[in-house]
Amino acid sequence: MSLREKAAITGVGETAYLRGSGKSAFQLQVEASLTAIADAGLTPKDIDGIIPIGITGAPAEEFVTSFGTPDLRFSALTPLGGASSIAAVQCAAAAIAAGLCNHVLIAAGRNSFLGARAGVRIHEMPQFHFVTEFELPLGAIAPAQLYAPMARRHMELYGTTSRQLGEIAVTVRQHALLNDNAIMKKPITLDDHQASRMISDPFRLLDCSLESDGGAAFVVSAAERARDMRQPPTYVMGIAEGHPDSPSAITQRPDMTTLGLAKAAPRAFAMAGVTQKDINVAEIYDCFTWVVLCQLEDMGFCKKGEGGAFVEGGRLRLGGALPTNTHGGLLSQAHMLGLNHVVELVRQLRGQGGRAQVKDAKVGLATGYGDLGDGAIVIMRRG
């Protein structure tokens, strides 16, 4: 049995994205959930499966309490950091295909701007225990510092340049300017990127994603039900998660320039029965610019080492061959653990992409990147 076409995403929802909301993470999660459920044409009592996302997320029981859910048949956690939300799609699709449930809510709420920052949060997570014991005391604290050696090695081995990373930052910012619900409102140039202060070489400030507040949610439903629901259906064609070698320590990874996505992507493309050339729009997890470039390679859009040249020449911009992060991404819209990437992919495939709509988008993908290199990918099509 394959999960191909077994599930669809039938509802999406987001709160306003802000820097400092004054709301709890759970409230943001609930607000986004109610929007996503209404978007699907369902009521909260129709939800019979829940996968809460994120370390600040509430357990399934809180949703049952809040919604008066009469019979929650399925709940799970997918702790893959920024790959959690797409790993959750796989988990939900498998549960649906097995007949366990019909409508799975996947939701996250974050108040990261005023709360604990990433450099503090990760050290409370068990999957970072090697980092916390052996790397944190040296001053390798935050994701920027932990991931920088991957990018630096890529640059030395393959000649990737900071300006090529800047291409990604500028492109994603341009797309954010088309999105009323994006935090970053000012255009940037390559020169702005090059002039932004160094955080952890080679990552400059404009290579790094945002800390933000907000909620995002979506509903995964059985494919046969999606046909008659409120929104145009968007089907899951291919789905996979992948874990890198040495998942708990980047420093010990045999190939530091390859992520878990390199294992997941071939499986997802094979399941979907499409190739890279069939992808009309891509929402690629962008905690850092280089992570986008590496994932393009790991998904086979170009060879390993050729990502720098691939992102040049406007290829990722609206109107380019592979419009990417049409919502502004984690770099310029908001850091919603990649749920906003899934929400945007669904909107693009429905033709609800607003000013950033990719003309005639039929097939697209979203990726997640989590913790120290976990990966997940979903390939979807419009109905």
Place this chain on the structure above:
Amino acid sequence: MANESIGKPVPHPTELSQPYWEALNEGVLTLQRCTRCEKFRHYPRLVCDGCYSLEADWVEASGRGEIHSWTVAHHAFHPGFVGDLPYVLVVVQLEEGVRALGRLHGVPIGEIRIGMPVKFTVDQRDDGVALPAFVPR
């Protein structure tokens, strides 16, 4: 600077890693080696991923290796490191086949390259914590 390192994060050794930290305090870099198949493993862990033996010895590392990658920290994500900026974190491929993370000393920032031969030394912090560091060899 007596108080320079006050407030820096300190390692919290586990039962598995205690010998590593004790040796480091004596200025020695040690590695876990599988008693059965002699495969090195780092960071310290319960099981050999080659032969699944739970038995391991601690052996002194050569301390010799080459730079696998690095970063220069220009932003302190913890107040304890503000006084260190900028500092170099270097991933070193050790001759034993595993890697170590440490500070790099004695190389101008613009001259750091992958493949550069380095050797282990110990950074003795003012708060009593000993950590791995590397210098050119």
